[in-house]
Amino acid sequence: MLNEDLKNEVDKARERLLKQLEQVADKTIILRSSDLKALYQRIAQLPEDQRGFFGQAVNQLKNELTQLISEHREAESALPTVDVSAPFALNSQFNRRPGLFGAELGSCHPLSRELGLILSIFRSMGFSAIESREIDDDWHMFGALNFPVGHPARDDYDTFMTEQTDKDGLPLIAPAHTSSMQNRVIARYKENLAKNEPIAVVIPGRTFRNEDVDARHEHTFYQVEGVYIDKGVNIGNLIATLRTFLQSYFGNDKLSVKTQPFYFPFTEPSLEFSLSCPFCNKQGCSICSFSGWIELLGCGMVHPNVLKEAGVDSKEYQGFAWGMGVERLIMMKYGIEDIRHFESSKLSFLRQFSAGGEA
Numbered sequence: 001m002l003n004e005d006l007k008n009e010v011d012k013a014r015e016r017l018l019k020q021l022e023q024v025a026d027k028t029i030i031l032r033s034s035d036l037k038a039l040y041q042r043i044a045q046l047p048e049d050q051r052g053f054f055g056q057a058v059n060q061l062k063n064e065l066t067q068l069i070s071e072h073r074e075a076e077s078a079l080p081t082v083d084v085s086a087p088f089a090l091n092s093q094f095n096r097r098p099g100l101f102g103a104e105l106g107s108c109h110p111l112s113r114e115l116g117l118i119l120s121i122f123r124s125m126g127f128s129a130i131e132s133r134e135i136d137d138d139w140h141m142f143g144a145l146n147f148p149v150g151h152p153a154r155d156d157y158d159t160f161m162t163e164q165t166d167k168d169g170l171p172l173i174a175p176a177h178t179s180s181m182q183n184r185v186i187a188r189y190k191e192n193l194a195k196n197e198p199i200a201v202v203i204p205g206r207t208f209r210n211e212d213v214d215a216r217h218e219h220t221f222y223q224v225e226g227v228y229i230d231k232g233v234n235i236g237n238l239i240a241t242l243r244t245f246l247q248s249y250f251g252n253d254k255l256s257v258k259t260q261p262f263y264f265p266f267t268e269p270s271l272e273f274s275l276s277c278p279f280c281n282k283q284g285c286s287i288c289s290f291s292g293w294i295e296l297l298g299c300g301m302v303h304p305n306v307l308k309e310a311g312v313d314s315k316e317y318q319g320f321a322w323g324m325g326v327e328r329l330i331m332m333k334y335g336i337e338d339i340r341h342f343e344s345s346k347l348s349f350l351r352q353f354s355a356g357g358e359a
């Protein structure tokens with residue numbers, strides 16, 4: 001056999017072995033491959049004068065393969081160690097902390113967004129805003145508002161109480177209305193009156209009632225209370241203030257309002273305030289139960305006893321107050337059919353109010 005033929009034989013085996021080397025994960029397996037074994041067995045089968053030449057070629061091939069395997073091993077060990085406990089891909093090609101997620105992935109809750117809008121309208125009308133509290137005492141919830149102990153109207157405000165008690169031994173209360181803040185804001189701002197300035201405050205807050213929950217009733221909901229005290233205030237000012245707010249909030253200056261007598265211990269007279277249906281312009285639709293009107297909130301002239309409890313002379317000053325349900329306003333504005341959506345954390349509901357949605 002010619003040396004050239006022998007060389008070809010080794011070259012062909014080399015080609016196959018290099019190909020295999022690329023493909024296998026454990027490179028050392030190549031040194032035990034049947035191809036290489038066959039070459040070594042072949043040495044013994046050749047005539048003596050050819051063995052030297054062939055053996056050398058086979059050894060060269062084996063050395064080449066060994067060299068390639070060790071180069072590969074070195075390249076592998078040069079990779080950085082993987083920290084499997086890292087909170088992000090520490091050794092990824094990016095090798096850096098992830099950036100903040102884009103703000104478009106989250107959105108403001110519709111209650112926060114609409115509450116912000118409501119307060120900005122009242123601020124533009126000259127009102128200050130003070131947040132309500134989520135736990136209060138019996139006196140602020142009832143006593144300061146002309147509901148003495150035993151007053152039957154207390155039964156209309158069925159809410160949650162704690163085992164902890166106030167200084168009179170009465171349980172602390174999760175407020176059923178933001179009116180529990182009236183005494184505080186009148187007392188806090190009564191110096192305004194001495195300076196010939198009105199008390200004009202809105203009080204947003206979370207309120208609680210022991211309700212049977214359904215599409216129109218929640219145990220937890222938001223109210224915005226309003227209090228305005230000055231000399232010469234009358235019920236026409238109350239109606240004009242609320243109408244101006246509602247026309248601005250609904251972006252509809254054709255909205256009309258109507259009132260009918262109601263009863264609250266802390267206002268005299270007390271009124272129930274209705275708004276012409278913004279969906280049908282008084283023509284009647286399912287949202288307004290085909291009446292053309294939607295009952296919206298309770299309001300009235302501040303009772304003299306409430307002014308007296310806060311240290312304001314009720315002969316000199318008068319005022320009005322209201323409490324309105326925030327969810328109800330938002331539901332009317334956007335045609336939302338179920339109040340429970342607000343506390344449900346349903347993304348399909350919340351994402352309708354994300355940036356880029358209806359503003």
Ligand SMILES: [Zn+2]
Pocket residue numbers: 277278279280281282283284285286287288289290292293
């Ligand atoms: Zn309607």
